[in-house]
Amino acid sequence: MEKPAARRDKFSIFGPRALDRVVRCVAEGQGLSKTDFMEKVRQSNQACQQGDFGAAIRLYSDALLADPQNCILYSNRSAAHLKLGQYQAALEDADKAQQLNPKWPKVRPDSITP
Template identity: 75%
Template sequence: MDKPAASRDKLSIFGPQMLGGVECCEADGPGFSKADFMEKVRQSNDACQQGKFSIAVRLYSDALLADPQNFIIYSNRSAAHLKLGQYQAALKDADKAQHLNPKWPKTAMTEHRVEM
């Protein structure tokens, strides 16, 4: 039997993908239900897909208020910062994502960065 869509979708700027058993939202933040969190993430992903990266950064930041340990959201916000040319902010979020989950493949390159 299929799992509900919300539990099998990865939170990604590239759209829904398999999450691989990672829980997307471990705790409700101040004023956030799990549904509110998921809606913020959906809106963030949509904004990225539409090229509205400033909006995406704001929405990902809101989602992180609800789940500050969510490495996927840090990774996605890092990508949005990168698209805006905000390289220091992108690196900071990538480092945070890698710290929270050292095996997360989207942040593996931060170990090999070149200092400018």
């Protein structure tokens, strides 16, 4: 049987599998190489796992400059805003993620309430 921590990482939006999902959606963009983009995403996921949600928001924002159509980054940034009690910003990012990919399973803007 899997340990609870391993199971939690497997399904966490900030876990190692989240990075794999971003790789499939990455579009090389403005000012960041694919390697630099992936490093920003890795750092932002790591910051979230460590509870440094402010740093994660900044890093997700940097990555979004390179790939502004990435619903996963908006979804993850929304979750980081939510952890900091920034409900309006969380809702805006959740809305944007849903606009970019209406079938994205982690976006439910009606469930974000202060």
